Amino acid sequence: MPTVSESSNGRLIARMENVTLSFGERVVLKDCSLDIVEGAITCIIGLSGAGKSTILRLLDGLLLPNDGHVYVRGEDICHMTEEQRNVVRQKISLSFQFSALLDSLTVGENVALPLREHTRLSEAEIRRAVMDSLDSVGLTQAYDNLPAELSGGMLKRAGFARAIVTRPELVLYDEPTTGLDPIVTNLITDTILRLREKLRGTAVVISHDLPSIFAMADYVAMLFEGAIIAYDTADRIRNSHNPIVAQFLEGSEFGPIPI
Amino acid sequence: MRLLDRFGRATTDFFEYAGGVTLLSGESLGFMARLRIRAGETVSQCAILGVQSIVIVILTALFTGMVISLESAQQAVAYGFSGFVGGAVAYGTVRELGPMLTAVVVAGRVASAIAAELGSMVVTEQIEALRSMGLQPARFLVVPRLTALLLMLPLLTIFADVVSIVGGMWVAQAYAHIPYATFLSSVRQTIDFPDVVKGLLKSFVFATIIVMVGAYQGLSTRGGAAGVGQAVTGAVVLAIILIFASNFVLSFLLFG
């Protein structure tokens, strides 16, 4: 099993260790381990339904594993009280696959929510931070709209803006560019990169968009049949001889991946 | 064996459910005790859950008071104790029907509304989003609704008591020619202040039942729009049954 220690000596911000998770009969993750290097962008690739979103939920403590451990900054979040987890979560944020905005609040209020709840910033400062965040996804004009008035792509960008507004240490992006036009895709990729450059923030990105992955990833992990079967620097993954990785990147119907 | 299995399953389900509701209630009441209440949201919930229930509560109370009065006035005239009709209406209303019918009517509106709203927040991952921001759904969503209904249901109950007595008074006069003064003095003789307070005490319990059952049903929604539908129906049925059952227990404890 490949681990990060072979390919990097960076500090870890989070780590999944031998995690097994099932929903009823269906085993989604089996003895799955993954290291998240601090200050790096780690992309997770894998088939649809493989359990990528599930991994992000585990890292955020929204799901607990049936077996194994999840560490954030060295602390096992599985054995914390929900209150302790809430403290950890203030440093992590999750940009959901389907945006998950609160539909009773406007876009501006949605993005402002984590700041209003967890900081003592003044309304003016909050507004500035929210505008800044919306600007980085090209959505300032939607400030006063309700989520129901936005398109799918706009919702996704608003969810992204909410996730980065607090400048968290670790951001988990669930398919941030899926279904967006090429220009906005670039805008979002740039924003993820910029957050890493400016704030040394760590990012875990799930994506199916290979150009965008190789534009930003430091590390790439491939999830297949419940475990991480390949984990390496982006360059080495791109040239990987692992037949599963190679077939996935090529998008070929022929190979070891059953269809 | 199968029967025993099913019985065992039902028993564990029951305790799981009861435990879940109790935990959520404990958590919510804990936030309230520490005054971690979002004021703005509570005020808007007062309007949504309370004020918008006024018309339906008034109508229910009015017709209930009228029908009790009608029935007892008939008997009263036949047996010559028309001086007691006011008491009969007030007694039944303030101690039993006022709090209970108000709660049942409000449960139909409010338990379903809460279950539907929270249920659809579950299926659209909004609840997970709250949790991922480190916000507790109990504090964020349940506490404002609970606070609002704890304020509004007793008020609605007082409203219902008054409307019901006034309706009864009108029917007694129109139907059995019992003067308003006779009716009212009978009301005063039969009902005292503690009765009213005990009736209101009931409505605090009912308010808690309505919100907690609605919220728990909503938050434990599974599986899409159909799941929301099930959560809503379940919430109304269960809240109403619990209101009737706890009303019996409360009457026994308070008036027994």
Ligand SMILES: Nc1ncnc2c1ncn2[C@@H]1O[C@H](COP(=O)(O)OP(=O)(O)OP(=O)(O)O)[C@@H](O)[C@H]1O
């Ligand atoms: N709440 C749940 N209950 C039951 N099964 C679930 C639940 N959530 C996820 N699953 C199952 O877990 C598996 C992994 O789901 P997950 O959402 O993590 O996939 P994914 O890799 O993110 O897929 P995609 O790329 O399509 O988003 C799926 O097979 C799904 O059916």
Ligand SMILES: [Mg+2]
């Ligand atoms: Mg997913």
